[in-house]
Amino acid sequence: MVPWILLMVAGVLGMLLALGIIMIPGVLFLLGGGGNVDAFDDFASGFILTSHILGFASLAALILGIVLTVITARKRRRIRDAAMGWHRPR
Template sequence: MTHHPHLAQAGGFPTTGRPAKKPSVVPGILLIIAGALGLGVGLCILVIPLFLFLVGGGGNVDAFDDFAAGFYTTGLVVAVISVLVLIAGIVLTTVVARRRRRMRPQVWMVMPPGAPQFQQTPGGPPTPRR
């Protein structure tokens, strides 16, 4: 039981006068960077054995296929996981950017006496919602 009932909130903490902190887009951008780098690594794992085989002058293709099968599997797994991370980063960045746009502070325009007051966003007149 609180001694100040006017400060009681659902979470048990009083509200402060500070505005809500905007969500950060940094995690989404980091996921995009990690996904792109991982995709590059996966493609390198796929291509390097073939490149080395060709630079070495070729040779026994059957023996190379047996040797390169492990590289292909590893490269494919790394590339698929990296694409999923890249997609997650794009989705997260888009969702957070939309939330940040919705959190714009509202500004009240004060009109001369006798004129009605209306609400306007800082970026210009409000656009109609679709």
């Protein structure tokens, strides 16, 4: 179960990193005092693309980690119940 939990942690950290990357251009624009928005859009587009790619990959890792953790937990519960002779109604 531990590898899947690590996959979920990596997904959450990746989502936070994507959020930070998408905020960088806006913060730099505000720290620079504003100005020419059209020229700034070209600069920000690379950050936005990178952030979206990282965000989608992290979201996929998070969802995959959750699904695999649930599947593994159910499998381990079924094995434990069979070993103990317990019967769980479905």
